[in-house]
Amino acid sequence: QVHPKGMYINVAGSSTTNAGLTSTVIKDQLTGEWTFDAGAIPLMHKGILAIDEISGLQDPQALQECLEQMTVTIIKATIQAKLLAETTILAACNPKTGRFDPFQNIYDQIDMPPQLVNRFDLIFPFKDIRNVEKDTIIAESILGRHTGKKKDKESKIDPELVKKWIIMGQKFKPTLPPEVAKYMKKRYVEIRNKKRDTTDQNDDAYQPVPITPRQLQAMIRCSQAYSKLKLQGKVSKERARFAVDLVIGSLELIGLDPETGEIDIQKIEGSLVASKREK
Known part of the structure; x- marks a missing residue:
């Protein structure tokens, strides 16, 4: 919302495919010519793309070129092209069991291919840890949406x-x-x-x-x-x-x-x- 060029995609329960993220090649039924449509990643060139539930992709390794070379290569039918994709990707996914097990190694619980995980510059696990103060703030925020109660403090960030x-x-x-x-x-x-x-x-x-x-x-x-x-x-x-x-x-x-x-x-x-x- 605050980035001048940004897009949000939720893979789970949507029609987003690998092609939808990278590119799609289409044959015109009238002329018989092949054309391509750029996916979300090249469209957000020089911008930011937020991908939720990234582990839900059928073939997450299709993103490997985008993360490593910052390009999207299209070689299909009569189409040969290379699209620039200098896109910042902010991805999120749930642990394999839904929450992190404190008695197991964090990395073993990430449901993504190692070759893809290794392409991200920074990776941070968010653990669900009980905390009275934080739990109170979260509960008040959720309940406030249903009671119509206004926040005591407006956001200090414009x-x-x-x-x-x-x-x-x-x-x-x-x-x-x-x-x-x-x-x-x-x-x-x-x-x-x-x-x-x-x-x-x-x-x-x-x-x-x-x-x-x-x-x-x-x-x-x-x-x-x-x-x-x-x-x-x-x-x-x-x-x-x-x-x-x-x-x-x-x-x-x-x-x-x-x-x-x-x-x-x-x-x-x-x-x-x-x-x-x-x-």
Whole structure:
């Protein structure tokens, strides 16, 4: 609602298909010619697309090109085209059992292919945890809709102001100064090469790989997005530090090896973690 170019789609119980998100090729019944219609993702190029119940897609891997290459390729009949799809995708889905089990690893409860999950820059699980204060606020909000009671406090955030702020921020193309790039490189190398105690520390096969170049790219994108929010044309060291911590914080929520308590990217990629290989 506040983004100047945005769309919301709920996959569950709707007619949204993979083609509806990417592209559809249609044959004209009168002329016999083939044409294509752009789906929601290329239509929201340079905008944001919110996809609810994304795990309900018949073939969620069809989104892999969009997330990795930011393009949609069409090769069907006489149509050969490549559509730009620099679209920010905000996706949501429920855990496999409807709610997160605190006694199981978070990632194992996400009902999506590892290859697709790994393409998202940030992933955050929302747990249903009992809390008197928060539960009271939620209950009052729900009941207020039925009793006609007005909110005691109006929202302090003006939607129109947020929309104007986003439009202004999009005009900036933040760059990485040499000292900031050097800092991010140092953090990336340190995190990636952190060693843990194993039966054979010289055997790299037993060492977990916490992050890959894909996470470094996510850090860069997050630092640039934060700079746009601050209406700045250059990424500062402070914003770079925030972006690195944000990406690592997300990985700690879903990519921890339960036996070592450390991040292992193999967990997110659906492969055997280092502690299992060691055995």
